[in-house]
Every structure is written in structure tokens, then in C-alpha cells.
Amino acid sequence: MNRQRLIGQRLVALAIVGVLLFNYPILALFDQDRTVLGIPMLYLYLFLAWAALIWLMAFLIERG
Amino acid sequence: MSLGLIILIGLAYIGALFAVAYYGDQQAARGRNPIDSAFIYSLSLAVYCTAWTFYGSVGRAARTGVDFLPIYLGPTLMAALWWFVLRKIIRISKTYRITSIADFIASRYGKSTLLGGLVTLVAVLGITPYIALQLKAVSFSFFLLWHFPTLETPQLNAIPLGHDTGFYVALIMAAFAILFGARNLDATEQHEGLVLAIAFESTVKLGAFLAMGLFVVFGLFHGPTDLFTQAAQHPELRALFHFNPEPHAYENWFWLILLSMFAIMLLPRQFQMAVVENVSERHVETAVWLFPLYLLLINLFVFPIALAGRLLLAPQVSPDMYVLLLPLVEGRELLALLVFVGGLSAATGMIIVETVALSIMLSNDLIFPALLRSGVLHAEQDFPAFMLRLRRAAILGLILLGYLFFRVTGEAVSLVSIGLISFAAVAQFAPALLGGLYWKRGTRRGALLGLAVGFLLWAYTLPLPLLTDAGWFWPHLTQNGPWGLHWLRPHALFGMEGYAPVTHALFWSLSINTLLYIFGSLWDTQSVLEHRQAALFVDIFHHVARGEPPQFWRRDASPLDLQTLLERFVGHERAQAFLESYAHTRGVTDWNRLEPDADMIEAVERLLAGVVGVASARVAVASIVTEEPLDIAEIIHMLDETSQVVAYSRQLEQKSRELEAATAELREANRRLQELDRLKDEFISTITHELRTPLTAIRALTEILYDNPDLSAEQRRHFLEIATKEIERLSRLINQVLDYAKLESGTLEWDLKPLDLRQVVLDALEATRHLFEEQGIQIQSELMNQPPQLVADYDRLMQVVLNLLSNAAKFARSQVVIRMQAREDALCLAIQDDGPGIDPAYHDAIFERFSQIPSSSSQRPSGTGLGLPISRAIITHLGGRIWVESAAGEGATFIFCLPLSSSSPQEGSNQ
Numbered sequence: 001m002n003r004q005r006l007i008g009q010r011l012v013a014l015a016i017v018g019v020l021l022f023n024y025p026i027l028a029l030f031d032q033d034r035t036v037l038g039i040p041m042l043y044l045y046l047f048l049a050w051a052a053l054i055w056l057m058a059f060l061i062e063r064g
Numbered sequence: 065m066s067l068g069l070i071i072l073i074g075l076a077y078i079g080a081l082f083a084v085a086y087y088g089d090q091q092a093a094r095g096r097n098p099i100d101s102a103f104i105y106s107l108s109l110a111v112y113c114t115a116w117t118f119y120g121s122v123g124r125a126a127r128t129g130v131d132f133l134p135i136y137l138g139p140t141l142m143a144a145l146w147w148f149v150l151r152k153i154i155r156i157s158k159t160y161r162i163t164s165i166a167d168f169i170a171s172r173y174g175k176s177t178l179l180g181g182l183v184t185l186v187a188v189l190g191i192t193p194y195i196a197l198q199l200k201a202v203s204f205s206f207f208l209l210w211h212f213p214t215l216e217t218p219q220l221n222a223i224p225l226g227h228d229t230g231f232y233v234a235l236i237m238a239a240f241a242i243l244f245g246a247r248n249l250d251a252t253e254q255h256e257g258l259v260l261a262i263a264f265e266s267t268v269k270l271g272a273f274l275a276m277g278l279f280v281v282f283g284l285f286h287g288p289t290d291l292f293t294q295a296a297q298h299p300e301l302r303a304l305f306h307f308n309p310e311p312h313a314y315e316n317w318f319w320l321i322l323l324s325m326f327a328i329m330l331l332p333r334q335f336q337m338a339v340v341e342n343v344s345e346r347h348v349e350t351a352v353w354l355f356p357l358y359l360l361l362i363n364l365f366v367f368p369i370a371l372a373g374r375l376l377l378a379p380q381v382s383p384d385m386y387v388l389l390l391p392l393v394e395g396r397e398l399l400a401l402l403v404f405v406g407g408l409s410a411a412t413g414m415i416i417v418e419t420v421a422l423s424i425m426l427s428n429d430l431i432f433p434a435l436l437r438s439g440v441l442h443a444e445q446d447f448p449a450f451m452l453r454l455r456r457a458a459i460l461g462l463i464l465l466g467y468l469f470f471r472v473t474g475e476a477v478s479l480v481s482i483g484l485i486s487f488a489a490v491a492q493f494a495p496a497l498l499g500g501l502y503w504k505r506g507t508r509r510g511a512l513l514g515l516a517v518g519f520l521l522w523a524y525t526l527p528l529p530l531l532t533d534a535g536w537f538w539p540h541l542t543q544n545g546p547w548g549l550h551w552l553r554p555h556a557l558f559g560m561e562g563y564a565p566v567t568h569a570l571f572w573s574l575s576i577n578t579l580l581y582i583f584g585s586l587w588d589t590q591s592v593l594e595h596r597q598a599a600l601f602v603d604i605f606h607h608v609a610r611g612e613p614p615q616f617w618r619r620d621a622s623p624l625d626l627q628t629l630l631e632r633f634v635g636h637e638r639a640q641a642f643l644e645s646y647a648h649t650r651g652v653t654d655w656n657r658l659e660p661d662a663d664m665i666e667a668v669e670r671l672l673a674g675v676v677g678v679a680s681a682r683v684a685v686a687s688i689v690t691e692e693p694l695d696i697a698e699i700i701h702m703l704d705e706t707s708q709v710v711a712y713s714r715q716l717e718q719k720s721r722e723l724e725a726a727t728a729e730l731r732e733a734n735r736r737l738q739e740l741d742r743l744k745d746e747f748i749s750t751i752t753h754e755l756r757t758p759l760t761a762i763r764a765l766t767e768i769l770y771d772n773p774d775l776s777a778e779q780r781r782h783f784l785e786i787a788t789k790e791i792e793r794l795s796r797l798i799n800q801v802l803d804y805a806k807l808e809s810g811t812l813e814w815d816l817k818p819l820d821l822r823q824v825v826l827d828a829l830e831a832t833r834h835l836f837e838e839q840g841i842q843i844q845s846e847l848m849n850q851p852p853q854l855v856a857d858y859d860r861l862m863q864v865v866l867n868l869l870s871n872a873a874k875f876a877r878s879q880v881v882i883r884m885q886a887r888e889d890a891l892c893l894a895i896q897d898d899g900p901g902i903d904p905a906y907h908d909a910i911f912e913r914f915s916q917i918p919s920s921s922s923q924r925p926s927g928t929g930l931g932l933p934i935s936r937a938i939i940t941h942l943g944g945r946i947w948v949e950s951a952a953g954e955g956a957t958f959i960f961c962l963p964l965s966s967s968s969p970q971e972g973s974n975q
Contacts, residue, residue, distance in 0.1 A: 007147065008147040008148050011144040011145070011147045011352065012144065012145060012147075012148070014144050015141050015142075015144035015145055018137075018140065018141045018144065019141060019321075022134075022137050022141070022321060023314070023317070023318055023321070024314035024317070024318070027307070027314070027317075028307065028314070031306055031307040033305075033306070035292060035293075035296065035305075037288075037289055038288065038289030038290070038292045038293045038296075039288055039289070039292055040292060040296075040305035041305075042129075042130060042305060042306065042307060043130060043305065043367055046130060046133060046137075047360070047364065050137065050140065050356075050360055051360060053140060053144075053356075054140065054353050054356045054357050054360060057143070057144060057352055057353040057356070058353035058354075058357075061349050061350070061352060061353060062350075062353075
């Protein structure tokens with residue numbers, strides 16, 4: 001049961017990270033007139049951060 | 065495209081949907097649960113993605129860039145909190161058979177009919193336009209497909225009813241929802257076939273959208289780099305790469321994330337799928353990451369499709385139709401049909417689940433309780449059949465209401481804004497629901513007040529201006545405010561201007577709602593029932609371990625009434641089965657002998673709650689039950705029992721603490737005993753050594769005398785003298801040991817008389833004079849001429865002074881000072897030497913029995929190690945105190961003080 005609580009609390013911590021990553025001002029840092037491999041920076045950042053968050057949640061729950 | 069083909073494909077798809085749902089129900093009927101899978105659970109949650117996602121997201125992305133994303137980022141963040149929040153909601157709902165969000169909120173706040181009704185009303189008013197939106201999307205996509213290449217947007221609400229696909233889709237969906245969502249009355253409201261069909265729909269819409277995305281990115285362009293590079297060459301498209309440049313865009317973004325976090329929990333269809341249809345809490349664990357992954361995938365190609373649309377399609381085309389138009393323009397009819405089916409699945413999934421969820425709320429929390437109260441229902445009526453008819457009528461009514469809304473508003477209202485307005489409506493449940501999960505103090509009136517005012521603010525700031533702007537009534541409301549009150553303009557309340565309407569509305573409605581909920585609750589009192597329900601909800605996980613809190617009211621009913629009530633609502637068979645199993649849990653074999661008490665009535669009420677809702681069940685049960693709060697004496701009796709248990713456990717704790725303390729004492733005593741034992745061993749070895757030295761000398765001398773009879777008289781005398789001295793030393797040693805033993809055991813005789821300490825000191829000095837003279841040590845005595853008299857034993861005190869003087873003689877280098885001093889109530893004697901001194905670490909140890917200072921002073925200490933302990937024992941016995949003041953290398957001063965005659969020596973000294 002303790003382990004379950006720990007996973008839950010780690011997920012809450014991840015959510016807090018997510019709130020920071022997906023909002024001003026961190027979001028504004030990536031609002032640049034640059035492209036990576038032709039892909040706009042902001043678009044790439046949002047999806048990479050999103051994917052990373054999902055991967056971390058999956059890792060925490062399934063293996064952590 | 066030919067009308068026949070489109071209809072054929074559409075019907076084939078819907079046919080497949082019916083087949084899947086039918087298969088699911090068949091499996092369930094055979095006892096194999098087809099939806100007992102975390103994967104299907106996650107897919108069923110994707111009912112979140114509606115036609116708005118499918119068509120509207122691309123439209124939004126084509127206009128403002130990444131602005132379509134917060135609606136999907138919010139649920140991702142919320143999913144991380146599901147581990148605690150959603151699982152708690154599921155546990156509560158399963159335990160108390162809660163079947164809708166209205167039930168949940170009503171139940172939490174004392175099974176309030178009023179609150180349940182209000183929640184239902186808000187949900188129906190907020191969601192109906194959303195249903196209309198889905199019908200509109202279906203209708204729109206159908207006409208586009210049919211009339212292509214005519215790009216003119218058809219005037220949808222001008223089409224005659226008989227020719228409007230939206231109408232037929234509405235009817236088919238109503239049939240589906242009734243068939244699989246309201247076929248029979250089930251106490252758990254779980255619909256396996258329906259869930260399986262929704263999971264199937266989620267797969268179809270994701271597949272269609274991904275296929276479309278891949279076609280655009282790799283079919284129409286050479287991969288994403290090519291697409292973005294081409295778009296970047298147009299300044300107006302390159303601007304979409306950036307964050308929305310409008311003022312307050314980041315604030316709007318934040319509020320959209322927050323809004324969608326609430327929506328994913330509070331939308332009736334999400335509550336239905338995530339909570340009511342949930343098979344196992346374990347499925348939530350997987351859904352926490354699998355559902356966000358679904359959202360990510362379905363959004364991955366939104367922006368590329370939007371850019372492709374802007375690059376390839378004519379500027380007057382509505383961006384909401386890019387998904388469908390792109391394959392049509394490129395001549396990919398099959399893909400276009402797939403997209404149409406995907407959009408259809410997104411729309412139908414939403415319509416089906418939403419209407420089923422809303423119909424449960426409508427029948428259980430609004431209509432049925434009202435009918436029960438008004439007494440319209442007759443006792444002989446077949447309730448299950450009546451409930452089902454009610455449920456089915458609600459489904460049909462809701463869908464038709466949605467269709468009506470779509471027909472009436474038509475083009476006046478845009479796609480996306482309606483979706484957000486619905487989100488904002490259900491977000492009003494957040495304070496009452498989420499607050500009620502963790503805050504016991506939240507009260508019914510607080511929740512009612514917050515929800516009611518929040519709802520009014522929502523209505524005033526979001527849907528109302530939409531309608532007035534369409535020119536239906538009250539023109540110029542948004543520009544001038546009501547009655548010319550400028551500061552009351554619905555989009556700029558109190559002059560808060562410049563924000564998106566949704567941000568503005570959310571800020572006011574949610575914050576006022578929350579504040580009223582909190583303040584209303586804090587300045588309110590809870591009824592007994594409210595208090596109990598709050599405890600049941602908030603502490604749900606504790607009840608598993610500790611059992612539920614006791615009933616604080618008495619409820620009585622006749623067994624026959626109870627049985628009749630049960631049979632009316634759930635039928636004869638299930639009523640019997642329930643009563644038998646309940647009797648079993650109470651340890652009674654025959655349920656007829658059960659005496660209905662508060663616990664049994666609560667169990668019955670819970671069973672009914674699953675069928676007709678919490679509020680209805682309470683009303684129904686109340687009709688046959690007499691209930692009154694327990695009177696004060698009974699409550700005090702219960703409290704007494706509880707407090708006795710508490711007191712008993714406190715006593716136990718106290719005992720265990722005492723036991724711990726005793727154990728610690730014992731351990732300490734044992735340690736001291738071992739230490740003493742060790743010291744005694746050392747003492748014995750010291751003593752035997754001390755005894756052996758004189759004995760060896762005496763033996764050697766006597767042997768010489770014995771073996772040599774011709775020794776001269778001179779030598780003989782010399783040897784005998786030495787032997788005598790050794791024998792004296794031996795007896796002195798033995799006397800000391802005996803003295804000490806007597807002192808310790810308290811058997812020493814004391815001869816207490818008034819005496820003069822000065823005389824004692826002078827006598828002792830006289831006795832030891834030769835010692836000092838031998839060593840060449842000067843004695844300086846500062847004695848008082850007329851010291852106050854003491855009551856003491858002369859011999860014992862003499863022993864102490866002698867001991868201290870001989871110690872001083874042993875260690876002093878050149879001088880010993882003896883000082884006598886009278887204090888307030890004591891007479892003190894200090895003997896100071898100028899020897900090597902004693903390290904402060906040993907100041908206590910030297911008075912300990914059997915201990916000597918370790919050979920830090922390099923020479924082996926002479927003596928028995930008993931002199932100082934004996935001195936201390938004597939002085940302590942006489943009521944005084946002895947100590948040493950010294951530092952290493954600075955000489956030592958031994959001081960003892962004895963009380964003056966007024967304070968007599970210890971009691972019972974002459975035993």
C-alpha cells in the first residue's frame with residue numbers, strides 16, 4: 001500500500017512539472033523563430049515535452 | 065460522390081457498431097466480461113475526443129497555431145492526479161452504488177434532491193448545445209461529401225427535415241443509446257456492449273485521423289520537413305509557428321488547461337465511462353498514461369493538416385472542413401470516406417454516451433424524485449418498466465432537443481465556442497465535487513450556493529451574449545451592457561476587458577463559485593445525515609479497515625413494507641436474493657426474522673440507489689420508514705462506549721510506555737551491576753595483592769629466622785621488627801576492609817557527641833607529624849580559634865582527617881595547607897596540597913568504591929583504594945558533603961563540610 005502511495009505522490013510531482021512546462025513563462029522560452037529539422041521550435045517542444053511526460057508516467061507505473 | 069455510396073458506408077459503419085455492442089452484451093450475458101481490460105477502458109475514455117476534436121481542432125490550428133492543444137494537455141495533467149482522485153471517486157461510487165455525477169454530488173451533501181436536480185439541470189442545459197454540435201458536424205460532413213466539388217457551405221438549417229442526415233443520425237443514435245444504454249434496469253448501470261462499441265469507435269476515429277495525417281504529410285508532401293519548410297515561406301503561415309500574439313494569450317492558454325482538467329473529470333460522459341462503467345480500479349493505473357498517449361497521437365497531425373489545408377485549399381473554405389476536403393480535392397475518395405466514418409464515429413460516440421449519462425441523471429435525479437414527492441406515482445405501478453420508459457424518453461428527448469438547438473441556431477454559433485461553453489458549464493461542479501472529496505466541512509447549502517451562482521454567472525457571461533449577438537433579443541447587450549450599465553457587459557464584467565470570453569467567464573464563475581462554496585460551508589452547520597455522508601466520502605479508504613461510522617439516527621420499518629418496496633423497484637427475484645444475502649451477512653438464516661434496523665434500511669437504500677439514484681432512493685425509503693435522530697441519551701451512550709474504547713487504548717498505550725521505562729531502568733541497573741561486579745573483581749585482585757606483599761615478607765623473614773638459629777641478636781631483633789610492621793600493615797588493611805563492609809551494610813556503631821573539629825585536626829596532625837617530617841613537607845594550618853561545635857563520632861571523623869592528611873603527605877611536593885572555615889550552617893575543612901593534581905574527569909571516580917585513578921600518574925597507586933570511599937561514607941552519614949577541587953598539575957584541595965549542630969546527623973544512625 002505504501003508503494004502505491006509513493007507512485008501516486010510521484011505522479012503528483014510529475015503533474016506539477018507538467019503545469020510548469022506547459023505554461024508561461026517556460027512556454028515563452030520556446031516561442032522562437034527557429035526550426036529544428038524544419039519543424040517549428042514551439043510545436044516540437046510541446047509534443048516532445050508531452051511525450052516525455054507520458055513516458056515518465058508509464059515508466060513510473062509499469063516499471064518504477 | 066454518390067449519395068447511395070455515402071449512405072451505404074455510413075449505415076455499414078453504424079451496423080458494425082450495433083454488431084460490436086451486441087457482441088459485447090452477449091459476452092457479458094454469458095458471464096465473460098468483454099471490457100475487463102485496461103486497454104479497452106483507456107479507449108472508452110477517448111469518448112472525450114468528439115467531432116470537435118476531429119474537425120474543429122484543425123480549424124483552430126489553421127487560425128491560431130498551437131492554440132488547439134491546451135484542451136488535450138489539461139487531461140494529461142489531470143491523468144497524473146487520477147491515481148488518487150479518480151480511484152477515490154470510483155471507490156466511493158462502487159461502494160454506495162452511485163451512477164452519475166449528479167448522484168455523486170447529491171449523495172455527498174446529505175442525499176440532497178435539490179442539489180442533484182440542480183446538477184442535472186446545469187448538465188442538461190450546458191451539454192445539449194454540445195450534442196447539437198455533433199449533429200451539425202455529421203450533417204455538415206455529409207453534405208460536403210455529397211455535393212463536392214461544390215465548396216459552398218450549405219445552409220444547413222434551411223434543408224427540409226426529411227432530407228437532413230443530421231435528423232436521421234439523431235434518430236439512429238437514439239435507437240442505439242436506448243438499445244444498449246437503457247435496455248433494462250441495472251443496479252450498477254454498467255453497459256458492456258456500449259463500452260465495447262465506444263472503444264471500437266475510438267479506434268476507428270484514431271485510425272482514420274492517423275491515416276489522414278500520414279497521407280497529408282507523406283502523400284501530399286515529402287515528410288514533415290518539406291511541409292513546414294513550404295509553410296514557412298508564407299509569412300501568414302509562419303506566424304502560426306508562434307504563440308498566439310493576441311493580448312493575454314498565455315492567460316487564456318492557462319485557463320483552457322485548467323478548464324479541460326475539470327472537463328475530463330466532470331463531463332457526464334467522462335464520469336459515465338471513467339467511473340460508472342469502470343470494471344476494476346486497476347485499469348485506472350494503465351489509463352493514467354495510455355489515455356494521454358491516445359490524445360497525443362490524435363493531435364500529432366492536427367497542425368500539419370491545418371498547414372496543408374492553408375497551403376492547398378482556397379482561402380474561403382472553412383478550416384473546420386480541411387480534414388474532409390483535402391482527400392476530396394486530391395481525388396482520394398476512399399480516404400475521404402474513411403475520414404467521414406472517423407468523424408461520424410467521433411460524433412456518435414459522444415452522443416450515445418452523453419445521452420445515456422444525462423438520461424440517468426434526468427430520470428434519477430430530476431424527474432423521478434419530483435414524481436415521487438408529488439404523489440403522482442401509484443403503488444401498483446410497475447416501477448422498473450416505468451423507470452425504463454422514463455430513461456428511454458429522456459434519451460430521445462435529449463437527442464431531439466440537441467437537434468432542435470442545431471436547427472434553430474444554425475450558422476449563428478461557431479463549432480469551437482459551443483464546446484468550450486459546455487466545458488465551462490460542467491466546470492461549475494468542480495468545487496462541490498473535488499472539494500467534497502477531501503473536505504468534510506463542505507456543506508449542502510455551501511455547494512448549492514456556489515453552484516447556483518456559478519451557473520448564473522456562466523449563463524450570463526457565455527451563452528447569453530452568444531444568443532443576443534445572434535440578434536435574437538436584447539440587441540447590443542455585449543456593447544452597452546444591460547440597461548446601459550457599462551460595467552455589467554457580459555464579456556467585460558466590472559471592466560475586466562481584453563480576455564477571451566471563456567477565460568473571462570471562467571474566472572468570474574469559478575472563483576465566485578469556489579468562494580461561495582467555502583464561505584457558505586464555513587458559516588453553516590451540517591445536519592446529521594450530511595455529516596455522516598461527508599465522513600463516508602472523505603474517509604472512504606479508512607472504512608475498509610475500520611468499518612463505517614455508527615448510525616446516528618433510529619430508523620424503523622415493517623419488514624413487509626421493506627420487502628414490498630424492494631420488489632417494486634428491483635423485482636421479486638432480486639429482492640429475494642438481496643434479502644437472503646443480507647441476512648447471511650448478519651448471521652441470520654431466515655431473512656423473515658430480520659428486524660429492520662438502521663443498518664438494514666441503509667443497505668436497502670443503497671441497492672435502490674443503484675436503480676433509481678441516491679436522492680430518489682432516499683425519498684422512496686423515507687415513505688415507509690419512520691426515522692428520528694437518536695436522542696441525546698442514546699448518543700451519549702454510544703459515545704460512552706466509544707470513549708471507553710478510546711480510554712482503554714490510552715491505558716494500553718500508557719502501560720506500554722511504563723513498561724518501556726521500566727525496561728530501560730532494568731537495563732541501566734543491570735549495567736551498573738555488571739560494572740560493580742567488574743569493580744569487585746578488580747578490588748579483590750588488588751586486595752589479595754596487597755595482602756600477599758606483607759605476607760610474603762613475613763614468611764621470608766620467619767623462614768630466615770627458622771633456618772638460621774645462629775643469627776646475631778641484633779639481626780634477629782631487626783627482622784622481627786620488620787615482621788611486626790608488616791603484620792600491623794596487614795591488620796590495618798583488614799580493618800579497613802571490615803570498616804568499609806560495615807559502613808556499607810550499616811552495622812557500624814556510631815558514638816555521636818558534641819566535639820571540636822579543631823581538636824580533631826590537631827590530634828590528627830600530631831599523629832601524622834612524622835610522615836610529613838620524613839618527606840620534608842611543610843604544614844601550614846589556618847584553624848579557627850573557637851569553631852562552632854559539631855555533633856559527630858570522634859573516631860570516625862579522625863579517620864577521615866587522617867585519611868586526607870596521609871593522602872596529602874603521599875602526593876604533596878613541599879607544602880600542605882589546612883584551612884578551616886565556618887559557613888552559614890556548616891563547618892568546612894579544606895586540605896590543599898601542591899602535588900600533581902587530579903584530572904576533573906576523575907573527581908567523582910576517586911570517591912567510588914574499589915576504584916583508583918588509572919596509572920596516569922605513572923606510579924602505581926598505593927593503598928587499598930578504600931580511603932576516600934570510606935571517608936565519603938562517613939561524611940555522608942554525618943549529613944555532610946565531601947569533594948575535591950583540582951586540575952591536573954595544579955595540586956588538589958579536598959574539602960568536606962559538616963552541618964552545624966542545629967541540623968542533626970542522619971536519622972537512625974545508631975542501628
